[in-house]
Amino acid sequence: MDIFGIKALLICALIFIPFEHLFAERPQKILRDGFAVDVIYLLFNSFIVKAAVVLMAAGVLGLAAMLVPQSITQAVGGQPVWLQVAEIILITDLGVYWAHRAFHKIPALWKFHAIHHGIKELDWLGAFHSHPVDIIVTKAISLMPVFFLGFSEASIAIFSIIYFWHTMLVHSNIRISFGPLKWLIASPQFHRWHHANQREAYDKNFAGQLPFLDVMFGTYNATGDKVPEKYGVDDPVPSTYFGQVGYPLQPRRQRSNPTASSTEAEG
Numbered sequence: 006m007d008i009f010g011i012k013a014l015l016i017c018a019l020i021f022i023p024f025e026h027l028f029a030e031r032p033q034k035i036l037r038d039g040f041a042v043d044v045i046y047l048l049f050n051s052f053i054v055k056a057a058v059v060l061m062a063a064g065v066l067g068l069a070a071m072l073v074p075q076s077i078t079q080a081v082g083g084q085p086v087w088l089q090v091a092e093i094i095l096i097t098d099l100g101v102y103w104a105h106r107a108f109h110k111i112p113a114l115w116k117f118h119a120i121h122h123g124i125k126e127l128d129w130l131g132a133f134h135s136h137p138v139d140i141i142v143t144k145a146i147s148l149m150p151v152f153f154l155g156f157s158e159a160s161i162a163i164f165s166i167i168y169f170w171h172t173m174l175v176h177s178n179i180r181i182s183f184g185p186l187k188w189l190i191a192s193p194q195f196h197r198w199h200h201a202n203q204r205e206a207y208d209k210n211f212a213g214q215l216p217f218l219d220v221m222f223g224t225y226n227a228t229g230d231k232v233p234e235k236y237g238v239d240d241p242v243p244s245t246y247f248g249q250v251g252y253p254l255q256p257r258r259q260r261s262n263p264t265a266s267s268t269e270a271e272g
Contacts, residue, residue: 078155
């Protein structure tokens with residue numbers, strides 16, 4: 006069994022690397038700074054997160070069997086699969102939105118999330134550059150309602166595939182226009198302006214898949230075709246994998262980052 010997702014890594018590389026070369030948003034080397042570290046993130050996070058999700062699902066399903074009437078789980082799981090997938094996308098992205106926003110607003114959580122924002126050159130592989138605590142907490146918040154309500158295994162599996170590929174797409178260095186669908190489906194342009202280390206991008210575009218959530222909650226950043234000047238954070242994030250994993254546990258230092266800057270500006 007490919008518990009570390011090596012086959013998935015190779016398939017993703019064979020698809021995204023050529024597209025990023027042909028339709029690049031900005032000039033960038035394939036083996037950019039931090040490429041090797043991101044490969045480690047993909048391999049190890051894949052194993053850690055899978056294990057955490059399996060344990061969480063088992064616990065939630067057991068609890069749901071005791072608390073949720075069978076009529077509800079049967080009704081939810083009995084819907085057409087396409088409708089279940091649409092509902093799962095909405096439910097999970099609401100969870101992602103608020104969890105993501107909390108990781109920006111709460112200083113203790115920001116230290117975990119700063120790892121993801123430390124990427125200075127975005128590409129498909131950067132989608133996996135996240136602290137395990139960041140990923141597990143976000144998945145717990147977003148997926149628990151899905152397991153609790155009794156959505157079918159088939160619908161969850163299809164959602165997982167969609168989410169996996171879409172996450173890589175929004176982080177990719179691909180110039181692509183979604184046209185009028187940009188309000189409905191998150192695009193690389195939408196997510197680049199979440200990663201931009203520029204004041205107008207601070208605390209904007211939190212949704213993972215559904216940009217209209219940011220429109221609803223007042224955090225949407227409309228940028229047209231404008232390209233961010235730079236990515237990354239001002240935090241002193243280490244460059245190595247183990248340094249980054251341990252970074253949130255280090256004593257708090259005086260720091261300058263998007264969350265702090267925007268909070269001060271609002272105050």
